[in-house]
Amino acid sequence: MTLRYSTDIVIFGGGIAGLWLLNRLKNEGYHPLLVETEFLGGGQTFASQGIIHGGLKYALGGSFTEAANAIASMPKAWQQCLKGNGDVDLTGVLILSDNYYMWSDGSLRSKLKTFLGSKSLAGRVHSLEPERYPEFFKNNVIDGTLYELPDFVIDSSSLVKKLRDNVSTVSPPIFSIEKDNYHFTKGGDISNYSLVLNSDNQEIVIEAERFIFCAGEGNAELIAQTNIQSVKAQVRPLHMVYLKSSQLPRVFVHCVGDNFSLTPKLTITSHADQQGQTVWYLGGELAEAGVRKNQSEQLKVAKNLVRKLFPRLDTSAAEWDSFIINRAEANIGNNYRPDDAYLLSEANIITAWPTKLTLTPSLADKVVNALRRDSVTASTSNGAINALSELLAQPGLAQNYWD
Numbered sequence: 118m119t120l121r122y123s124t125d126i127v128i129f130g131g132g133i134a135g136l137w138l139l140n141r142l143k144n145e146g147y148h149p150l151l152v153e154t155e156f157l158g159g160g161q162t163f164a165s166q167g168i169i170h171g172g173l174k175y176a177l178g179g180s181f182t183e184a185a186n187a188i189a190s191m192p193k194a195w196q197q198c199l200k201g202n203g204d205v206d207l208t209g210v211l212i213l214s215d216n217y218y219m220w221s222d223g224s225l226r227s228k229l230k231t232f233l234g235s236k237s238l239a240g241r242v243h244s245l246e247p248e249r250y251p252e253f254f255k256n257n258v259i260d261g262t263l264y265e266l267p268d269f270v271i272d273s274s275s276l277v278k279k280l281r282d283n284v285s286t287v288s289p290p291i292f293s294i295e296k297d298n299y300h301f302t303k304g305g306d307i308s309n310y311s312l313v314l315n316s317d318n319q320e321i322v323i324e325a326e327r328f329i330f331c332a333g334e335g336n337a338e339l340i341a342q343t344n345i346q347s348v349k350a351q352v353r354p355l356h357m358v359y360l361k362s363s364q365l366p367r368v369f370v371h372c373v374g375d376n377f378s379l380t381p382k383l384t385i386t387s388h389a390d391q392q393g394q395t396v397w398y399l400g401g402e403l404a405e406a407g408v409r410k411n412q413s414e415q416l417k418v419a420k421n422l423v424r425k426l427f428p429r430l431d432t433s434a435a436e437w438d439s440f441i442i443n444r445a446e447a448n449i450g451n452n453y454r455p456d457d458a459y460l461l462s463e464a465n466i467i468t469a470w471p472t473k474l475t476l477t478p479s480l481a482d483k484v485v486n487a488l489r490r491d492s493v494t495a496s497t498s499n500g501a502i503n504a505l506s507e508l509l510a511q512p513g514l515a516q517n518y519w520d
């Protein structure tokens with residue numbers, strides 16, 4: 118038996134990109150539905166450090182680049198959503214820290230001072246007097262300068278839950294599909310491609326004005342399945358480390374460079390596991406350089422680095438672990454990270470990557486503009502979603518890596 122439905126928008130992938138678009142496009146009057154092969158948030162989104170960057174991290178690489186410019190307006194867009202005045206309602210999402218800090222040891226002080234005094238950054242980054250240091254730095258930092266950045270840190274799991282619950286706490290238009298049980302056909306009444314879901318005794322065909330591929334690393338497989346030609350995917354791995362203990366203070370800081378580089382050696386964010394222990398989640402250069410190391414080598418390097426940076430910190434009760442995860446992005450030809458969120462339209466498919474969690478509002482603007490440009494109209498009813506709710510299960514929320 119074949120069941121046929123049509124709707125305006127079908128989104129693939131329930132990470133930040135797909136869930137944000139589901140909210141934004143619903144607010145724009147569409148009737149979008151989302152399909153997910155695993156758990157919501159379980160790709161890069163739950164692995165992210167949750168830092169909403171204001172661009173300084175990229176500016177540290179040298180000049181004030183395109184990437185730094187694209188990202189500079191993002192904290193404000195997020196703040197508006199968090200206050201309930203933005204394109205998507207994020208009220209109630211847990212903010213882990215209102216500020217992010219950057220600490221440079223003594224050797225870099227003059228280099229940083231010159232750099233931060235540059236016109237493009239003037240007024241956006243402040244060095245703190247020691248009496249204004251957060252408690253941890255008062256007790257653990259011996260030398261150097263602490264800067265307060267316009268960045269802040271959100272809790273990815275609370276963000277994903279909010280975006281799901283916004284569209285309905287009872288029956289969100291978010292459906293599980295099985296990895297090996299769907300394919301695409303070309304043709305159909307309103308589009309070039311249609312989605313076909315196979316189950317034991319029936320076939321469900323979904324036609325849509327637009328399919329939006331927001332499946333992170335999974336976009337590569339979707340591109341291959343549809344054989345679209347114009348867009349290529351790439352991945353760049355990270356070897357992330359975390360340590361957890363009830364004794365750890367909560368810390369949010371980029372520890373910057375050695376004598377030659379301003380790139381953060383270590384990027385620390387603090388989270389909580391299910392037992393309420395503090396989790397220090399470690400990225401930055403440690404994670405980039407660590408992809409060629411096995412787990413025991415990587416943990417050894419991480420332990421030495423933390424000991425060297427914070428000699429007074431007692432981590433003897435901490436439990437350490439690490440994992441490798443890919444960042445997934447568009448390959449725009451040079452194997453570097455694109456400067457902004459990226460999308461490409463081909464036939465009735467939009468393939469999209471936010472590039473950074475921070476840049477998701479920019480991705481949503483680009484998608485809305487593409488739909489307007491192509492005069493994609495909203496369907497008149499929720500019929501397809503109501504019918505699919507009877508046929509398909511809903512994916513659960515993923516767990517944090519440290520749980």
Ligand SMILES: Cc1cc2nc3c(=O)[nH]c(=O)nc-3n(C[C@H](O)[C@H](O)[C@H](O)COP(=O)(O)OP(=O)(O)OC[C@H]3O[C@@H](n4cnc5c(N)ncnc54)[C@H](O)[C@@H]3O)c2cc1C
Nearest residue numbers: 130132133134160161162165166167168332333335474475
């Ligand atoms: C370790 C790490 C730390 C990071 N830290 C930060 C940070 O602090 N700040 C920041 O701005 N950015 C950060 N990023 C980048 C940010 O996490 C990502 O850009 C963002 O989460 C990507 O979201 P996404 O929705 O595109 O992909 P994902 O979160 O990967 O979601 C993709 C979803 O698609 C699903 N899927 C896969 N295949 C299919 C399919 N065929 N059909 C349907 N669904 C499918 C997956 O199961 C998954 O749920 C970090 C990334 C990593 C890896």
